[in-house]
Amino acid sequence: MNTFIPVILSGGAGTRLWPLSRQSHPKPFLTLPDGENLLQKSLRRAAAIPDVQEILTVTNRDYYFQTRDAYDAVDSREGHRQLRYLLEPTGRNTAPAIAAAAWELQESFGPDTILLVLPADQLVQDLPAFLAAVEKARELAQAGYLVTFGITPGWPETGYGYIEAGEVLMAEGSVLGHRVRRFVEKPDLARAQSFLDAGGYSWNSGMFCLRAGIFLEELANHQPALSRALGQVLSHGRRQDDYLELPQSFAQLPDISVDYAVMEPTQRAAVVAGDFGWSDIGSWSAFGGLLEADAQGNQVVGEVVLEDAQGCIVHSSERLAALLGVEDLVIIDTPDALLVARKDRDQEVKKIVAELKRRGHESHALHRTVHRPWGTYTVLEEGPRFKIKRILVKPGAALSLQMHHHRSEHWIVVSGTAKIVNGDEERLIRTNESTYIPAGTPHRLINPGVIDLVMIEVQSGEYLGEDDIVRFEDRYGRTPA
Structure with a gap:
């Protein structure tokens, strides 16, 4: 049996779910009524597939630590599954993302590796039905097909693309799926109703199952420029223990979906259609x-x-x-x-x-509470020349060694213990103690304890933007190369 690896694609802003979903906290991190987010549910779904020993997540480098935190809250390592990451400097749509994952997994496990591509912003509520569909798709992928998953439509939806099924594909007397006759763009209501009446159409879910080598061959056939550029870009990635960070040149790749790039022109497309309680939570x-x-x-x-x-x-x-x-x-x-x-x-x-976004209003991108690799900060109040934040630093975490040109800061510890660097001084401050950081002074905040450090930060100065920061050293890789 070929190596089988789920690939979770986690990105996108989820703009239709604003104001809960924002650029810095996109839809995969949106908490659902049961207390879990879509990313955690995607991980659980991937981990439930038999014979899976590794799961690869493709995400933006800015979401890496937030993703790890989300995964840490799930019992994701049951069965000794390894979690790996592919970090993009910026999103370039699904074709470059899937191609990068296929390239990385082919390098590690060979061209016959089968990828199960799962967008992290979708919900699947019938796990047994989903797993049954995955088994069919896996068999088709092993036979050389590039498989997409179709969703049996329940109403004439105009917000999804459609897939028309063609020739039946069988193995040992059982129907596995169909060849794809054509992909159809999002239709108007009358056309969507005609698809529903005709039968043989399914919603395009954006989930795929494919062999790495065959996908990369088809990419080279139909998108040769992208294929050549991708090889150059990926060869310059920065590899760490559990991730490959793609270079900034990845941002120069074309912004193109996998449907346009490969699935529509290929002769190898197949569809496995089913009804497994799927929703993209798109509104x-x-x-x-x-x-x-x-x-x-x-x-x-x-x-x-x-x-x-x-x-x-x-x-x-x-x-x-x-x-x-x-x-x-x-x-x-x-x-x-x-x-x-x-x-x-x-x-x-x-x-x-x-x-x-056109107005430059930060609420399109940021919540009052902003996640950082070391914890979170919440803007409590702000006005001309002042801003008040609540800062939470996780145990063992540290802010970068940094300096601000235009603002000074006053730190008051609410709970926990803070180790601070303030110019040439290094000391501990405890609950109800405080310190003052003058503008232009290199400084750092560290939580040396085993409980969360909570502080109030009062900023004052002529400019209080988050871009007024010069980082000298950072354990999370946010300093310039």
Whole structure:
């Protein structure tokens, strides 16, 4: 049996799930009603496949530590599975990502290695049905097909691409799947309904099963420039214990999906269609479908008072929300942003994100609480010439040795013990103690203890942007080469 390795693709901003999903905390990290996020569920799903000894995650280098933290919260190493990472400097769509994974796994295990490509922003609720589909796809991939997974459509969805099935593919009297007759772009409602009426069409899930060597051959056949450039880029990656960090030149590769690059032009495409409780959680209506509805059809997270409200989706985990005399609204409340939308227009939330980005408003990218390799910081209050943060540093973690040109900082320890470097001085400060960092002074914060270090940081100065930072040394690789 060929080596079989799940490849989790974790990236994308999930703009239709703003304001919970943002560039620095994208959809795979979005916590679902059961307390796990989509990335953790993807890991569990990959680990449930028999004979899997290694799982590769392709993600942005900025999400590496956050991904490891998410995985650490899951019993992911049962069965001695090894976790490896391929880190992109920037996202270039699915074709370069899958090609990089295929190249890396071919180098490690040979061209017959089978990849099961799983986007991390999808939900699968029927695991036995999913595993049965994977077994069929695995057999087809071993026979040389590039297999995509189709989802049996339940309604005339206009937000997904479609796959039309062709010739039946069988083995030992059992149907494994079909050749792909054609891929169809997202249709309008009338065309989607015609697909549903005709039968033989499935939604394009974006999941794949393929042999590394055959995929790379097809990439070379149909995208020769990308194939040649990829080899040059990957040969300059920086390898560490559990990851390969791709060089900045990866950002020069074309931004192209695997469907356009390989799956549509190849003659080797096959589809395994099924119904295994799949959803891409691509809208607030889809998210609401994970919540139990009350007698009036409202689906809520948090403390919510509803009076004469029907069919609303409400997410307000930080404070009380009250609805009176409204219907079919989406209301998503976070500490720094509030979304109110008609439910039938929830696919258009990405327009809000695009406008925020155009304005340069940081809420398109950042939450009030921002994850860093060493922990988190939360902006509590800010105004002209001041900003107040709550900083949490994990045990044994350390901020970079750094300096700011335009701001000074006052640190007060709330709990735990901080080891600080302040210019030429190095000392410990404990609960209720404080220190002052003048602008222009190299400084560092370390948690030498075994519990979380929590501090309040008061910044003051003429400019308080996060880009006013000069790093001299950093254990997380964030200093310039």
